[in-house]
Amino acid sequence: MTKKPTKKPLVAVLAVTALLLAGCSSSSEEAPATTPSPSQADAEPPSGDGRDYTGPELVGLTTDDFDVTVVTDELNYPWEVRESEGALILTEVAGTIAMVDHEDRFDRYEVDTSDPVMHDGGSGLMGLDLAEDFADSGTAYIYYTYEGDNGLTNRIAEVTFDGDSWEETQVLLDGIPGHNLYNGGRIAIGPDDHLYATTGWTSDNDVSQDLDSLAGKILRVNLDGSVPEDNPFDDSYVYSYGHRNPQGLAWDADGQLFSAEHGEAANDEINLITPGTNYGWPLAEGDDEQDGMETPYLSSGSDTWAPSGIAFAGDDLVVAALAAQILYVMNDEEQTVDPLFSSGERARTVLPYQDGIYVTSTNTSPRATEGSESVDRLLWIRPAS
Numbered sequence: 001m002t003k004k005p006t007k008k009p010l011v012a013v014l015a016v017t018a019l020l021l022a023g024c025s026s027s028s029e030e031a032p033a034t035t036p037s038p039s040q041a042d043a044e045p046p047s048g049d050g051r052d053y054t055g056p057e058l059v060g061l062t063t064d065d066f067d068v069t070v071v072t073d074e075l076n077y078p079w080e081v082r083e084s085e086g087a088l089i090l091t092e093v094a095g096t097i098a099m100v101d102h103e104d105r106f107d108r109y110e111v112d113t114s115d116p117v118m119h120d121g122g123s124g125l126m127g128l129d130l131a132e133d134f135a136d137s138g139t140a141y142i143y144y145t146y147e148g149d150n151g152l153t154n155r156i157a158e159v160t161f162d163g164d165s166w167e168e169t170q171v172l173l174d175g176i177p178g179h180n181l182y183n184g185g186r187i188a189i190g191p192d193d194h195l196y197a198t199t200g201w202t203s204d205n206d207v208s209q210d211l212d213s214l215a216g217k218i219l220r221v222n223l224d225g226s227v228p229e230d231n232p233f234d235d236s237y238v239y240s241y242g243h244r245n246p247q248g249l250a251w252d253a254d255g256q257l258f259s260a261e262h263g264e265a266a267n268d269e270i271n272l273i274t275p276g277t278n279y280g281w282p283l284a285e286g287d288d289e290q291d292g293m294e295t296p297y298l299s300s301g302s303d304t305w306a307p308s309g310i311a312f313a314g315d316d317l318v319v320a321a322l323a324a325q326i327l328y329v330m331n332d333e334e335q336t337v338d339p340l341f342s343s344g345e346r347a348r349t350v351l352p353y354q355d356g357i358y359v360t361s362t363n364t365s366p367r368a369t370e371g372s373e374s375v376d377r378l379l380w381i382r383p384a385s
Contacts, residue, residue, distance in 0.1 A: 053313040055355035056383050058329045063341045066381045071358070072106055074098070075376040077119075078360045079185065080128040080309070081351050085135050090360065090378065091142065093117075093124030097166050100378070111159060112167040115146035123152055123178055126185030127197065131223075138162055139169075141195060141223075143187045145178045152178030156187060156197055156221065172225035173237065177202045177215040181245075186309070188249040190257065194228055195221045196239065198246040198259065201281065208242050208281045216243045216281060218259060218273060232276030242279040242293060246271075248310035250317060258297070260307035260319055268305040269296035270319070270330065270337070298330065298337060305337070309349025313357060320347035320359065327359065341381055356382030 077093045086102040095117030098108045111117070117125050127143030134140060138161040145154050154176035157168045172195070182200030190196050201208045201216040208216025211233060220239040222228050227237055248260030257273040267286030271279055271294070280293040287299050306323035317330035319337060327347055328337035345361035352358075359379045 053352040053354070055313065055352075055357075058313060058316040058318065058340055058383075059331050059333075059338060061329075061340060061383060063339075063343075065383055066341050067384045068343070068382075069380040071378040071380050072098075072100055073375045073377045074106055075360070075378060077124075077362050077364050078348065078376055078378065079124075079126045079362070080349055081358055081360050081378065082128055082130050082140075083351060083353055083358075084130055088358065088378065089128065089130070089140075091125045091128045093122075093126065094119045095125045095144070097125075097128075097161075109161075109166050111142070111144075112165065113144060113146070113157065113159075114168050114171065115148075115155075118145045118147045118152060118178075120145070120152060121180030123154075123180055123183055126183065127156075127187035129187050129189050129195070132189075134161075141172070141187055141189075142168075143185050143197060145183060148175075148178075150177075152180065152183075154178045154183055154185075154199065156195070156225075158223075170225065172223075173197075173214075173219070173221055175214065176219075177204075177207065177213065179203060184243075184246055186247050186249050189223075190220075191251055191255050193223070195223055196249055196257070197221065198243070198249060200245040201243070205282050208244065209278070209283065211236065211238055211241060214238070217241050218243060218246060218249075220275075239275055240273050240277050240279060242277075242281050242283075244281040244285070247308040248319065250310045250312050252312055252317070253315065258310065258317060260310045261296075262306055263300065263304075266300055266302050266304045268300040268303075268307055270298040270307070270310075270317070272297040298335060300337075308347070309360075311350045311352050311357075313352035318350045318352065318357060320350045322346045322348065322362070327357075343379060345377065356380055 078090045080091045082089045088100045090098045096108050123145035125144045129141050131139035140159050143156050156173040158170040160169050176199050179202040184198035184200040186198045197219045199215050199217050207213040217238050218240045219237040245262040246259045250258050259271045259273050261269040278293045284290045284293050304323045305321040307319050307321050309320045319328040326342040327340045329340040331338050348360045348362040361377050
């Protein structure tokens, strides 16, 4: 059942706190708890997008080097997590948004969308990003699946939170082909103030190479829903193509865009994305080389990661892996991804914040193995001092 808080101004709901969520529930026995973010009370709050991460370098750390707090275990198949002035905001695939505020209060809201959210397998309410002025305006952006005339269809929409409810206010991009597994689903506002979105191949071998299709692509959209004039293809949202099921987007300090992508049988990829580039699927995957197609920045080869959310924690790219049930950190010097942290759960997304990292698990996914954890959690992991 949807819960609503006592009505209060949005800026009060999202008030800044120095000790974010201190007093959350304790972690499991194998992960001793600690408070999440002991920064100075008068410090400016980090942006929450990883570029202001204040923790140590991550390459070389392992699970034993982290203290862990369970922020909440009340989630229902969470997909994305964002932060605004001390509040954590998470999408859940059934069409709800969960919020954990600075007073350790958990609330869940149904999102009022123009068509009902369709949660079928892995589809539903997925991507989320917040407008720069979200704390004042309540404006955010979502990526969700609904039942269209031609079956499952994905949409990017603007939504508004008024302190009491979440409501769709504008459709930015519609008609993205949907699927019960392969939808991409990640959205993120880039350093250029454009909205980027990943879309899946929908188990159709033709769409990823078809520039007239929005499936199997990374898209770039103006925040009013129009096509950016400097996109690589005339009058097209397509920014890059030849993708299978990309689910991660992150920019480094130099503004370079990276994406994480699921291969078909292993051959998962970390790609450095450049405009107008063809990343090969389904004609090439993994380290296959073909004329006119870009090989991955890194590939899993015969291993399976099933990478989902990615984010830069300072200069370190952190990768949440579903099948591998682990966080990896990219080691540029060795051109590898190294194990960083595992709680034995399907890691869906990561959010570096201050001196630690938030991690969501989706153990209730249809791809979860029998006997795995039956609850979904938000963890706060912080390198032990």
